[in-house]
Amino acid sequence: MAEIKVLITGHHSKDSEKRPYIGSTVTLIKGQSNIIVDTGSFLDKDKLIKELKNEGLRPEDISAVIITHLDLDHIVNTYLFKNAKVFCKFRGGEYPGQTHFPSEGRLQRTNLLKKDLVDKDVEIILTPGHAEDLISVIVNTAEGKVVIAGDAIPSKEWTDFKRQPSPLITDIEKFNHSRRRIVEVADYIVPGHGEMFKVKKSNL
Numbered sequence: 311m312a313e314i315k316v317l318i319t320g321h322h323s324k325d326s327e328k329r330p331y332i333g334s335t336v337t338l339i340k341g342q343s344n345i346i347v348d349t350g351s352f353l354d355k356d357k358l359i360k361e362l363k364n365e366g367l368r369p370e371d372i373s374a375v376i377i378t379h380l381d382l383d384h385i386v387n388t389y390l391f392k393n394a395k396v397f398c399k400f401r402g403g404e405y406p407g408q409t410h411f412p413s414e415g416r417l418q419r420t421n422l423l424k425k426d427l428v429d430k431d432v433e434i435i436l437t438p439g440h441a442e443d444l445i446s447v448i449v450n451t452a453e454g455k456v457v458i459a460g461d462a463i464p465s466k467e468w469t470d471f472k473r474q475p476s477p478l479i480t481d482i483e484k485f486n487h488s489r490r491r492i493v494e495v496a497d498y499i500v501p502g503h504g505e506m507f508k509v510k511k512s513n514l
């Protein structure tokens with residue numbers, strides 16, 4: 311069984327001058343190795359390093375980074391994890407995914423859906439809608455299945471299926487299909503921009 315630790319709770323709000331203040335959730339999975347899902351905003355860099363230290367880890371100790379999608383609020387601290395393989399889906403690509411080896415300046419095509427790709431208790435699923443390249447991560451823990459959803463579920467309110475996203479930023483049909491799939495499978499959800507929460511199956 312793996313363990314989950316949310317290092318940064320994602321935010322999506324306005325600052326005192328009403329400018330957007332946005333950064334993603336950053337989650338640590340402690341499995342056979344140490345894995346980070348999404349790396350968040352520059353604003354959260356120092357906090358991220360401090361939270362890792364509290365777990366007895368340095369960025370160099372992270373062996374894999376999974377990026378839920380390639381929006382900037384989810385990726386800018388990726389450079390900190392110089393020993394990590396970075397997994398993501400290529401937007402618009404025909405193949406299922408790719409692995410980057412940033413310290414070697416190399417990438418290769420990868421099947422993200424392959425079993426045990428990252429860790430035996432970690433599974434990647436495709437959850438497009440908010441973005442075409444969106445992936446979510448299912449983690450087997452002692453408390454049940456935790457889905458790290460990225461912006462397939464931006465915050466808890468999005469498990470209310472009556473709430474609909476803006477068609478300007480989202481393929482609504484795919485978004486709705488993906489979030490329903492996550493709510494079906496998850497005992498807990500770590501959303502892209504909010505607190506981790508327990509899933510109420512009555513929402514289905």
Ligand SMILES: [Zn+2]
Nearest residue numbers: 334383461502
């Ligand atoms: Zn986001």
